[in-house]
Amino acid sequence: MNQLTLPESLWRQTATPAPPPRALSGLVMADVAIIGAGYTGLSAALRAIELGLKPIVLEASEVGYGASGRNGGVVSTKYRVSLSDMARSHGVQTAKRMNQLGHDAMDRVGRYVQEHGIAAGLAETGNLRCAHNAHVLAALATEVETVRTTFGDTSLRMLDAHETAAETGSDGFVGGVLNSHAGVIHPLDYARGLAQAVRKGGGEIFENTLVKGTLTDPAGIEVTAAQGSVRAERLVISTNGYSDLSGATAGVRQTVIPFRSAMVATEPLPAATFATLIPNSRSYSETRRMMRWFRRIDDRLLFGGRGAFGKADSAPAFTALERAMKAIFPQIASVAVTHRWSGLVAMTMDSLPQIGLANARTAFSLGYNGTGIAMASLLGRHAVDLVMGETVDLALMRRAQPKSIPFYFLREPAVRTVAGWYQFLDRIGR
Numbered sequence: 001m002n003q004l005t006l007p008e009s010l011w012r013q014t015a016t017p018a019p020p021p022r023a024l025s026g027l028v029m030a031d032v033a034i035i036g037a038g039y040t041g042l043s044a045a046l047r048a049i050e051l052g053l054k055p056i057v058l059e060a061s062e063v064g065y066g067a068s069g070r071n072g073g074v075v076s077t078k079y080r081v082s083l084s085d086m087a088r089s090h091g092v093q094t095a096k097r098m099n100q101l102g103h104d105a106m107d108r109v110g111r112y113v114q115e116h117g118i119a120a121g122l123a124e125t126g127n128l129r130c131a132h133n134a135h136v137l138a139a140l141a142t143e144v145e146t147v148r149t150t151f152g153d154t155s156l157r158m159l160d161a162h163e164t165a166a167e168t169g170s171d172g173f174v175g176g177v178l179n180s181h182a183g184v185i186h187p188l189d190y191a192r193g194l195a196q197a198v199r200k201g202g203g204e205i206f207e208n209t210l211v212k213g214t215l216t217d218p219a220g221i222e223v224t225a226a227q228g229s230v231r232a233e234r235l236v237i238s239t240n241g242y243s244d245l246s247g248a249t250a251g252v253r254q255t256v257i258p259f260r261s262a263m264v265a266t267e268p269l270p271a272a273t274f275a276t277l278i279p280n281s282r283s284y285s286e287t288r289r290m291m292r293w294f295r296r297i298d299d300r301l302l303f304g305g306r307g308a309f310g311k312a313d314s315a316p317a318f319t320a321l322e323r324a325m326k327a328i329f330p331q332i333a334s335v336a337v338t339h340r341w342s343g344l345v346a347m348t349m350d351s352l353p354q355i356g357l358a359n360a361r362t363a364f365s366l367g368y369n370g371t372g373i374a375m376a377s378l379l380g381r382h383a384v385d386l387v388m389g390e391t392v393d394l395a396l397m398r399r400a401q402p403k404s405i406p407f408y409f410l411r412e413p414a415v416r417t418v419a420g421w422y423q424f425l426d427r428i429g430r
Contacts, residue, residue, distance in 0.1 A: 004061035009341035021207035033232035038068035040238035042194035043380030049201035064191030070343030076182035077102035080351035105374035118193030127182035169277035241344030256346035263304035356399035363387035
């Protein structure tokens with residue numbers, strides 16, 4: 001398979017067909033050039049259009065090639081870092097702002113779907129975090145109390161073990177926390193819907209166009225590819241876990257660690273199965289360090305998680321996922337898995353997204369730590385605002401400049417070591 005081709009996932013099989021791709025040719029002029037046609041880049045293009053600017057999006061493969069076309073379709077307000085920890089480390093007001101940005105991000109997805117008529121199956125059914133032990137459940141309870149009493153946010157609710165079993169169809173959890181301001185979506189249809197909105201608004205998207213580099217002079221930026229170049233006044237870099245594909249993204253490449261996430265989908269299941277197996281069609285995630293998550297898509301169960309390594313699909317990772325899925329749901333032990341795929345998420349040192357200016361003409365937004373559908377849809381817009389000189393309060397996500405991870409060359413063995421340690425702690429219940 002060509003490295004730059006979307007995998008044969010369930011999403012690709014069921015998505016609305018994309019229009020024929022169009023590659024860059026010759027010299028093209030723009031107000032804002034954008035590298036990467038995922039949620040961040042497409043949202044940035046829509047924001048530019050709103051401001052009366054002409055955006056051009058350049059994509060090495062096709063719209064949604066990266067995480068935007070491969071993820072689990074879980075849309076939520078959450079971060080990898082708890083709001084309670086943010087409040088303790090950075091103050092209540094900062095944590096409040098982060099909480100508000102999370103809700104703004106969720107609302108942004110809904111607004112895009114409504115305003116642009118995007119048929120991506122968005123359903124605000126909620127997300128349930130399922131606690132795998134009592135210690136974690138206590139931490140979740142602290143989080144819910146902080147959000148409710150300190151922020152006045154009533155979107156979270158604790159569930160006990162019995163309620164969680166009824167919600168999931170599994171006795172493997174001791175309780176959980178339900179976030180009502182969350183939902184599910186068809187991720188590739190959402191990306192393709194955003195792209196259609198960009199094109200309708202007058203923006204251009206050039207696919208199969210690998211950016212080679214950029215040249216900056218007093219008049220602007222020239223973004224070069226093998227087939228041609230784009231001359232623009234501003235640039236937005238939105239390449240997330242695939243920032244090593246282009247020489248133009250060297251300045252942000254070492255700010256994130258790509259980490260492979262794998263997914264499996266079952267064969268179609270009888271309707272009676274879903275009467276007890278995740279009957280409310282929410283999205284669900286575990287609280288283990290090597291997080292696993294699951295949801296329904298049509299008449300199939302989709303199950304995903306961390307733990308795959310390298311730059312290609314991993315048969316052992318898929319086998320481990322299927323084993324974990326059937327351990328949680330023994331009632332589907334004999335069910336076949338029909339789809340297997342994976343993709344890269346971009347992890348950051350502080351487990352938070354990062355957005356800022358690389359220079360006066362260049363903005364960047366990436367590093368969503370596996371929770372990027374909503375936040376990328378919001379931060380892509382703010383990347384354009386920043387590069388146009390606007391002041392935006394982005395709290396802990398704002399970076400004064402791209403900050404490389406120390407000893408970046410050790411990232412692959414370090415990720416394997418940390419992941420192995422996390423897997424051990426999860427196995428012993430810590």
